[in-house]
Amino acid sequence: EAAGARAEERLVDEDLPARGSRKEAWTFVDAPAPAHSGKKSRLQESAGLVQHYYDSDAGGPLAEAGDTLYGWIYLDPASPPRAVMLQYNTGDWKHRAYWGEKNLIEYAKTDKDEPVYRYMGPLPAAGQWVRLSADIGAVGIAPGLRIQGVAFSQYGGRAWWDDAGLLRVDPLDKLRRVAALTPELRTPEQTRSLQRAYRSKALPGFADLE
Numbered sequence: 558e559a560a561g562a563r564a565e566e567r568l569v570d571e572d573l574p575a576r577g578s579r580k581e582a583w584t585f586v587d588a589p590a591p592a593h594s595g596k597k598s599r600l601q602e603s604a605g606l607v608q609h610y611y612d613s614d615a616g617g618p619l620a621e622a623g624d625t626l627y628g629w630i631y632l633d634p635a636s637p638p639r640a641v642m643l644q645y646n647t648g649d650w651k652h653r654a655y656w657g658e659k660n661l662i663e664y665a666k667t668d669k670d671e672p673v674y675r676y677m678g679p680l681p682a683a684g685q686w687v688r689l690s691a692d693i694g695a696v697g698i699a700p701g702l703r704i705q706g707v708a709f710s711q712y713g714g715r716a717w718w719d720d721a722g723l724l725r726v727d728p729l730d731k732l733r734r735v736a737a738l739t740p741e742l743r744t745p746e747q748t749r750s751l752q753r754a755y756r757s758k759a760l761p762g763f764a765d766l767e
Contacts (some may be wrong), residue, residue, distance in 0.1 A: 560756050563625070566618060568707060568722040569611075571597045575615030577706055581607075586717070592721040593629040593686040602636070602715035606663060609718075610708030612646050617704045620647075620693050621725060624700075626654070627690040628709065634683035638714035641680065643721070643723035644691055645696060646706030652696035656680050656689065672697025686719070 567573060571585055573597050592598040601607055625748050626735040640657030644650055644664065651673045653665060665673045670707040675695050681687035686689055695707070698704070709718045732754050735747045 563567070563724040564727045566723045566725055567594075567720050568618070568704070569628075570720040571595050575611065576617065577611040579609070579611045581609040583609050589631055589717060592717075593631070594717055597632065598717040598719040599622075599709070600715070600717055601709065601711060602633075602759035603711070604713060606712050608642075608644075608708050610644070610706060610710075612706030614705045617706075618723060620698045620700050620702050620704060620723075623702045623726040625690050626692045626693060626696070626698075626722075626726040627686050627688050627724055628707075629686055629719040630681065631686050631717040631719070632680065632683035633715035633717075636715045637680060637683045638711040638713045638716050641689070641716065642708075642710040643691070644708035644710060645698060645704055646708075647698060647702040647704060649709070650706075652698050654696050655710075658712070662710060664710065690724070734764035754759070 568576060568600065570610050584600045585598045587597060589598070599609065601609060626645065630641060633640065638657065638659035640655055641660045642653055642662050642664070645652040651665070653673060654675045655662055656677050659676060660668065667674045670676050672695065674740060675691065677689075677691060681689065707721060709721070735743060736751055738747070740748070
């Protein structure tokens with residue numbers, strides 16, 4: 558993940574309005590208790606490939622430099638999936654990160670480790686909530702692309718999915734890092750952003766900006 562303070566922007570949770578168009582079965586349940594966020598999580602189980610997702614979210618967030626994608630999951634220790642995957646739509650479904658058994662999930666399967674089918678490592682620990690995460694660059698999402706859909710996919714087993722979204726670099730943390738640069742190393746836009754912050758008192762004390 559990118560370094561620095563992080564601000565969470567949830568895209569999916571039971572207390573949020575449905576984004577875009579929901580597809581397949583969104584099965585909200587009370588177990589395992591407690592949910593990671595809120596009171597319910599989404600149960601998904603199958604002997605083979607299964608997923609639930611949304612797409613066509615015209616008002617989805619624009620990706621920004623330093624963003625990390627995330628989704629919380631709880632694997633059933635008695636029947637864990639063989640592989641799990643997060644997929645992202647920015648006008649097409651060409652951004653995927655997966656964990657577990659390699660080349661098992663069919664979506665855009667390739668022997669190459671590339672953004673359309675990015676291998677992230679083994680399955681997370683079962684029997685506890687774990688955050689799956691991937692930097693936007695790892696799955697080929699450039700800053701400025703709009704995230705119009707997210708898919709929660711798995712092969713076999715039982716898993717509960719919960720909140721998912723973006724971890725963004727905190728705006729004040731961005732400003733602090735820019736402020737740490739000497740004036741000659743700042744871009745004109747960086748200088749203007751610091752000037753605005755100075756005038757608003759968000760970052761007081763930068764005498765060279767007065």
